[in-house]
Amino acid sequence: MDLIKNDFIEFIKQRKSVRSFIYQKIDKETILNILEGARWAPSGNNSQPWRVCICIHPTVKRMVAELSKYGGIIEDAYVNLVIFLDLERGYDRVKDLQGIGAFMENILLGVHAKEDIGGVWIGEILNRKEEVNEIFKLPTDKFELMGIIAIGHIDDAREKVRSKERERRSIDEFTEWY
């Protein structure tokens, strides 16, 4: 555990969005292990307002893919975690959305911790959120789509380095000391 502590900042910096996947199974145990990390995310009042559709079936993936301009990524990914806000568990709009963000970051970091596996957060699908609800038969007054995390085995040959998205503001730019 000491080594992870020393390396943690490097680990978090090396995480990046992966959009090119080879078709190869990801064990159920691996998916559950990623969710095991995610569920320890903090949330206001510990409300844990998340709901996840774990989407592996090709037909269901295709239905979701057709709603996004990133449909190719969704179809190529072995599994898509389709994440909803459980509106009945939530209690404060700002804090609920922050909690979902923490939960999704934990998933991305959990994916990054797995050898040869990568993922990407797809937010653009929110443009068609009601239609996503329909696919999973979730009423829109109870569940609100929050995004999709597409996960698969990294296709190194096709995966490009996108330098722009690797840019971040320097700490000086967004901090002030008091």
Added chain:
Amino acid sequence: MDLIKNDFIEFIKQRKSVRSFIYQKIDKETILNILEGARWAPSGNNSQPWRVCICIHPTVKRMVAELSKYGGIIEDAYVNLVIFLDLERGYDRVKDLQGIGAFMENILLGVHAKEDIGGVWIGEILNRKEEVNEIFKLPTDKFELMGIIAIGHIDDAREKVRSKERERRSIDEFTEWY
């Protein structure tokens, strides 16, 4: 880096809110290192809509502390990271708040990676958000308070185990397979 990957889920599970601190300096380098991890958080369109007031000065801490029922924690913490949404950098309310949540989770995990240091996310302060803006002379139409992360050296003798907040729903409860 392999070890960190193996241990990551354990690492993330062991993180917990820490509310009892002993007064001991935290190096500027340590604070910067925590923020170095945080700034690699994902955000929609890579907008990075965060602003952080790093609050160490006792007078400023007291002013903030007076606005919260958790003022004792804020005053005891060596440093408080007072986190705002930079409304001009933001572009989509849902995605901005999710990005802030990911950023704050990265801070909490970065704190957890430091030996003997702990922290807690204080959301209750949002009840008095305009007054927090006033302390830091930030206009409310440009910056919106998102929360505070209080950070300090853990006082093991005073720190209680709060079993209720350590509870999480099982994966079965919030997932469905497709």
